[in-house]
Amino acid sequence: MELVSLQKMPKEAKLGLLKELGFGSDGKFVLDSEGKKVKDPYINEEVMLSNMLIFPGSAIILDNNPLSIALYIEEHGDLD
Amino acid sequence: MPEENHVLESAAKGAAKGLLEYSEEKIKLLARRLLDGELAFIEDEETIQIVRSQRKKPEWKLYRRYVTAPDLRMQIEMGFSLRHLENDKRKLHNLRTKIIQRYSKKGLHIAQLAQSGIVGRYIGILIGRVADENELKENIEDVLKDVDKYVVFLQTENDAGKVVDTITTKIKALSPKTIILFSCGAAVTKAKKVIGAVKKEIEGYQFEEQFEENTGHRYDFILKKPVEYLVPIS
Numbered sequence: 001m002e003l004v005s006l007q008k009m010p011k012e013a014k015l016g017l018l019k020e021l022g023f024g025s026d027g028k029f030v031l032d033s034e035g036k037k038v039k040d041p042y043i044n045e046e047v048m049l050s051n052m053l054i055f056p057g058s059a060i061i062l063d064n065n066p067l068s069i070a071l072y073i074e075e076h077g078d079l080d
Numbered sequence: 081m082p083e084e085n086h087v088l089e090s091a092a093k094g095a096a097k098g099l100l101e102y103s104e105e106k107i108k109l110l111a112r113r114l115l116d117g118e119l120a121f122i123e124d125e126e127t128i129q130i131v132r133s134q135r136k137k138p139e140w141k142l143y144r145r146y147v148t149a150p151d152l153r154m155q156i157e158m159g160f161s162l163r164h165l166e167n168d169k170r171k172l173h174n175l176r177t178k179i180i181q182r183y184s185k186k187g188l189h190i191a192q193l194a195q196s197g198i199v200g201r202y203i204g205i206l207i208g209r210v211a212d213e214n215e216l217k218e219n220i221e222d223v224l225k226d227v228d229k230y231v232v233f234l235q236t237e238n239d240a241g242k243v244v245d246t247i248t249t250k251i252k253a254l255s256p257k258t259i260i261l262f263s264c265g266a267a268v269t270k271a272k273k274v275i276g277a278v279k280k281e282i283e284g285y286q287f288e289e290q291f292e293e294n295t296g297h298r299y300d301f302i303l304k305k306p307v308e309y310l311v312p313i314s
Contacts, residue, residue: 002119003128004110009121013102017121020111043181053122056114064123066161067178069131070154078132079120 001079006052014049021059025049030061042071055079134160139200146203146217152224155179155187159194166195189227198231198262199224201290201299209306223258230256234263240270244277247302251282261300268298275300 006014015025023038024031030038030047037046040063053064055072056079062068073079113119122128134140134157147153158179165172179188193199203220210216223230229250234243247259263271268291279287288301 001117002113003125004119004121005125006121006123007125010102013107016102016104016107017111020107021114043178045178045181051123053120053127054114055120056117059114063178064127065178066127066131066175067154067158067182069128070157070161073131073135074150074154078135079128 001056003079011049017054018049021054023059023061040068042068130161130164131157134164142203143194143199146213146220147224148217149221149225151183151187152190152221155183155190155224156194156199159191159196159199162191162195186227189231190224192233193224193227193231196262196264196297197292197295198260198299202258202260202301205288205301205303209303219257223260229254230258231260231262234261234267234271234274236266236270238267238270240273240277243270243274244281247274247278248281251278251285251302255304257304259302261302262297263300264295264297268296271298271300275302278302 009017018025018030022033024033024035028049030049030052032038038061039045040047040061043063043065045063047061047063051064053062053069054060055062055076057076060072062072110119110121114121137160140157140160143153143156147156158175161175162172165175176188179191183190199220202223203216206216206219210219232243232247243261247261250256250259261271261274275287275289284305286303286305288303290299290301291297292299
C-alpha cells in the first residue's frame with residue numbers, strides 16, 4: 001500500500017480531501033459530517049488537522065502517534 | 081527588493097505551486113484510491129516506520145512469545161517507541177502522554193521497563209531458572225502486572241535508607257519471586273549502598289547485578305532462591 005505524506009500537502013488540499021471523504025475541519029480539528037470533532041478511538045483524543053493520519057477502508061482518521069498506529073495494526077493488520 | 085519581501089514572495093509561490101499539484105480531480109482520485117484500500121495518508125511517515133521497524137526486531141518476537149496479554153504487549157511495544165524517541169523530547173513527551181491516556185501511569189511504567197531494557201534482561205535471567213515456558217510467562221507477567229510493587233526506579237534524590245526499608249518490607253511481607261532495582265547516572269552509587277544493606281537484612285534471595293557501560297544503567301535483580309537452593313531445616 002502506498003503511503004502519502006501529508007506534511008507537504010497544502011492546508012487547502014487537506015481540507016479538500018477531508019471534504020471528499022465526508023469530513024470537515026474548523027481549521028484546527030477534524031470534524032465529522034455532523035460538525036463534531038473526530039476523536040481517535042484508541043486514545044480518545046480529538047484529532048488535529050496538523051497531525052492526522054487517514055487509513056483506508058471506511059476512512060479511519062487517527063492522531064499520528066506510534067500508539068494509535070500500533071493498535072490499528074493489531075486490529076486490522078499492517079498496511080501491506 | 082528587501083530580503084524579507086523576497087522570502088515572503090518565495091513562500092507564496094511555493095504554496096501556490098503546492099496547491100496547483102492538488103487539483104480537484106487529483107483530490108477526488110486520491111480519495112477514491114484511499115477508499116479502495118490502495119493508499120493511506122500520514123502526517124509524518126517516520127511514525128509508522130518506527131512501529132514497523134520495531135515489530136521486525138528479534139527482541140519484539142521474543143516478547144510476543146512470552147507475553148500473551150494484549151495490553152501488556154502493547155505497553156512493551158510502546159517502550160521500544162519511547163527508546164527510539166529518546167533524542168526527540170517533544171515526541172517523547174507526546175507519546176508518554178498518549179500511553180497514560182490509554183493505560184494510566186501504570187501502563188507508562190511498564191513501557192518504561194521495556195524502554196530501559198529491564199524486561200529483556202529479566203527474561204534472560206529467568207530462562208536459566210525456570211522449569212518451562214509456562215513458568216517463564218507467569219514470572220514475566222507477574223512482574224509486569226504489578227510493576228509498581230516489584231520494580232523500584234532509584235532516583236538520585238531518594239533517601240537510600242528509605243529505599244532499603246521499602247525493599248526489605250516488601251520482601252518480608254510479600255515474599256515476591258523478584259524485586260528489581262533500576263538506577264542510572266549518579267544514582268548508581270546509591271544503588272550499590274542500597275543493595276549492600278538489603279543483602280544484610282534478608283535471607284533466601286540471590287542477587288544479580290548488571291551494568292551497561294554505554295548507557296550508565298545499573299540493574300539489580302533480587303531473586304527468590306529456588307526451593308532446591310534452600311538449606312533444609314534439620
